[in-house]
Amino acid sequence: MIRLAPDQSAQIRRTEKVEFTFDGTAIWGHAGESLAAALIRSGRLHLRDAPEDTDPRGAFCLMGLCQECLVVLEGQTVESCRIELQPGIDVTSLRYGADG
Amino acid sequence: MLLLCGTAQMADLIDILVVGAGPAGGNAALAAARHGKHVVLLDEQVKPGGQIWRAKDSSILSAPQTPESSAGDALRAQITKAQIDHRGSTRIWQIERQTEGWDVHVLRDGQVERLTTKTLVLATGAHEFVQPIPGWTKPGVFGLAGATALFKQNLSPPGQRTIVSGTGPLVFFVASEICRLGGTVAAVVTPNTRRDWVAKLPALARRVDLALRGALWIVHLMMDRIPIFWGCSVVSVEGVARVESAEIQKLDANWAPKGETWSIDADSLCLGHGLIPSIEAPQLSGVTISYRSDLGGWVPDIGEDGATSVEGVFLCGDGTGIRGAAAAELHGTLAGLSAAEHLGARTAKERATLRSRFNRAARFGLAMTALSTPRPGLAMLTKPDTIVCRCESLTQTRIAQEVEVGAASTNAVKSGLRAGMGPCGGKYCQTAIARFIAMHENRPEAEIPPSAPRPPLRPVPVSALSADFDYDDLPIPKPAPL
Numbered sequence: 001m002i003r004l005a006p007d008q009s010a011q012i013r014r015t016e017k018v019e020f021t022f023d024g025t026a027i028w029g030h031a032g033e034s035l036a037a038a039l040i041r042s043g044r045l046h047l048r049d050a051p052e053d054t055d056p057r058g059a060f061c062l063m064g065l066c067q068e069c070l071v072v073l074e075g076q077t078v079e080s081c082r083i084e085l086q087p088g089i090d091v092t093s094l095r096y097g098a099d100g
Numbered sequence: 101m102l103l104l105c106g107t108a109q110m111a112d113l114i115d116i117l118v119v120g121a122g123p124a125g126g127n128a129a130l131a132a133a134r135h136g137k138h139v140v141l142l143d144e145q146v147k148p149g150g151q152i153w154r155a156k157d158s159s160i161l162s163a164p165q166t167p168e169s170s171a172g173d174a175l176r177a178q179i180t181k182a183q184i185d186h187r188g189s190t191r192i193w194q195i196e197r198q199t200e201g202w203d204v205h206v207l208r209d210g211q212v213e214r215l216t217t218k219t220l221v222l223a224t225g226a227h228e229f230v231q232p233i234p235g236w237t238k239p240g241v242f243g244l245a246g247a248t249a250l251f252k253q254n255l256s257p258p259g260q261r262t263i264v265s266g267t268g269p270l271v272f273f274v275a276s277e278i279c280r281l282g283g284t285v286a287a288v289v290t291p292n293t294r295r296d297w298v299a300k301l302p303a304l305a306r307r308v309d310l311a312l313r314g315a316l317w318i319v320h321l322m323m324d325r326i327p328i329f330w331g332c333s334v335v336s337v338e339g340v341a342r343v344e345s346a347e348i349q350k351l352d353a354n355w356a357p358k359g360e361t362w363s364i365d366a367d368s369l370c371l372g373h374g375l376i377p378s379i380e381a382p383q384l385s386g387v388t389i390s391y392r393s394d395l396g397g398w399v400p401d402i403g404e405d406g407a408t409s410v411e412g413v414f415l416c417g418d419g420t421g422i423r424g425a426a427a428a429e430l431h432g433t434l435a436g437l438s439a440a441e442h443l444g445a446r447t448a449k450e451r452a453t454l455r456s457r458f459n460r461a462a463r464f465g466l467a468m469t470a471l472s473t474p475r476p477g478l479a480m481l482t483k484p485d486t487i488v489c490r491c492e493s494l495t496q497t498r499i500a501q502e503v504e505v506g507a508a509s510t511n512a513v514k515s516g517l518r519a520g521m522g523p524c525g526g527k528y529c530q531t532a533i534a535r536f537i538a539m540h541e542n543r544p545e546a547e548i549p550p551s552a553p554r555p556p557l558r559p560v561p562v563s564a565l566s567a568d569f570d571y572d573d574l575p576i577p578k579p580a581p582l
């Protein structure tokens with residue numbers, strides 16, 4: 001099949017992969033990308049529970065407005081879409097629900 | 101650059117402070133600097149570029165250029181060359197009138213700071229409107245415009261298999277970018293029909309370059325055998341703790357859903373229904389607003405070349421109406437020149453030559469806005485138990501109850517239910533609530549203004565507020581849940 005919209009993903013050069021943890025699980029991402037981008041690529045979409053009804057939520061606006069991507073980093077609640085991934089950080093989701 | 105914190109240091113008086121470093125604000129800063137003014141350019145993004153030309157993050161070592169990345173690089177190079185004092189990662193959260201000009205309160209590196217300026221150019225752009233649908237809060241649903249931030253900044257697709265659903269040209273751009281970045285598009289779904297597009301041919305003919313690019317996106321998708329469902333919308337999202345599939349339904353001419361639905365599997369969904377001018381900063385500076393459906397909703401009242409009735413305040417770009425990036429660049433230059441003129445420069449001739457180009461670019465942009473703006477029937481996608489206010493998990497039924505007992509404005513719904521007082525500051529529910537009230541009470545949207553903005557415009561951690569400032573009367577929103 002002719003592909004007019006070429007897949008350019010192989011032409012993108014990124015920084016080396018570094019390890020960090022999300023809820024205790026080791027995950028790899030590229031140093032300097034947003035934490036949300038690394039989590040989305042690894043398939044971790046459920047970042048927090050809604051405080052009122054504990055429904056699962058994840059990154060939505062990807063630009064620091066909606067506050068749906070909040071996670072905990074070093075005891076602080078941060079917008080994962082606006083935080084740069086650093087090697088070795090420990091990130092936890094904001095969970096209230098039972099399903100985990 | 102030193103952080104001017106607390107009262108430790110008094111800030112210098114800036115000539116022109118530009119808020120927003122997109123096509124509008126970036127060009128405003130360049131124009132004012134050309135006339136010798138002391139310009140400071142602030143933006144919450146790390147680098148200039150705004151939404152359309154958002155810069156890549158530091159994880160990208162090299163990548164093929166796109167029209168957006170090239171245009172952004174050109175703007176960034178000009179700003180560096182002009183030695184404009186650009187401060188990135190800086191969020192503006194309050195604007196106050198002072199005797200000498202304006203105090204602008206910003207948050208940077210977790211610290212608050214106050215800048216004082218003689219004049220303000222506000223170029224805060226737009227944010228997107230998403231009509232709430234059942235399941236739109238599930239992880240894996242992203243805003244259609246928001247997803248482009250992931251493409252431009254991180255060069256990543258939103259998932260392995262994505263449905264793209266929304267209005268106007270953006271839906272095709274998003275689908276095409278997902279293919280380019282190695283993702284798979286399960287389907288493109290758009291409320292617009294082919295006939296809607298044909299009706300815009302005269303406007304498209306004015307910008308053959310942009311029209312061709314759009315046509316190519318569609319040809320690409322067709323060659324890749326990606327289904328395009330015209331005159332349809334995603335109407336609900338299924339999945340346990342994330343997107344697993346989405347239901348699609350045909351829409352009538354008014355965009356109300358009708359007929360049978362069908363389901364498509366996907367792990368992600370990009371969903372969006374047009375842009376809304378971000379008017380909070382102009383409102384805080386005292387600029388009045390009016391309803392203009394052709395411009396995307398409520399817009400600040402502006403005169404020629406971005407001037408306002410508030411002395412020393414100039415506005416430009418999509419924050420004054422969704423006219424698109426080409427118009428935003430020219431509008432930015434015009435507003436930057438107006439601000440310089442206000443401080444004594446002579447710019448009338450330069451502005452006169454730019455005005456007709458701006459008007460031409462705006463005509464094309466407004467044709468795209470007309471395709472993107474939701475028709476009233478789309479509000480029917482929101483069902484009684486659909487969450488409308490994401491922050492407080494408030495359903496349409498709860499909001500309807502508040503409206504029944506007499507809340508006839510978004511302000512009243514806000515004070516009754518806290519809808520719009522959560523951490524997002526109402527950016528993702530206020531318009532949906534206003535449209536709901538309009539539909540429910542059979543009143544025009546023009547009668548239901550957005551609630552008055554209250555600082556902070558962006559979430560400010562309590563820890564950042566230093567005792568030296570008089571913040572006692574500030575209604576700090578509920579802290580983010582811990």
Ligand SMILES: Cc1cc2nc3c(=O)[nH]c(=O)nc-3n(C[C@H](O)[C@@H](O)[C@H](O)COP(=O)(O)OP(=O)(O)OC[C@H]3O[C@@H](n4cnc5c(N)ncnc54)[C@H](O)[C@@H]3O)c2cc1C
Binds near residue numbers: 142
């Ligand atoms: C998410 C999104 C993606 C878009 N993608 C495209 C696209 O790919 N192609 C296209 O043709 N059009 C796109 N648009 C439309 C877009 O708005 C363009 O028309 C163009 O970017 C408008 O330029 P502007 O300078 O007026 O605003 P913008 O480019 O939006 O610039 C406004 C700037 O102000 C900053 N800002 C706003 N409020 C604050 C604050 N309180 N503190 C600090 N900084 C602040 C923002 O970070 C932003 O950089 C997009 C719009 C949005 C909302």
Ligand code: FES
Binds near residue numbers: 069
């Ligand atoms: S995804 Fe909306 S704030 Fe991060």
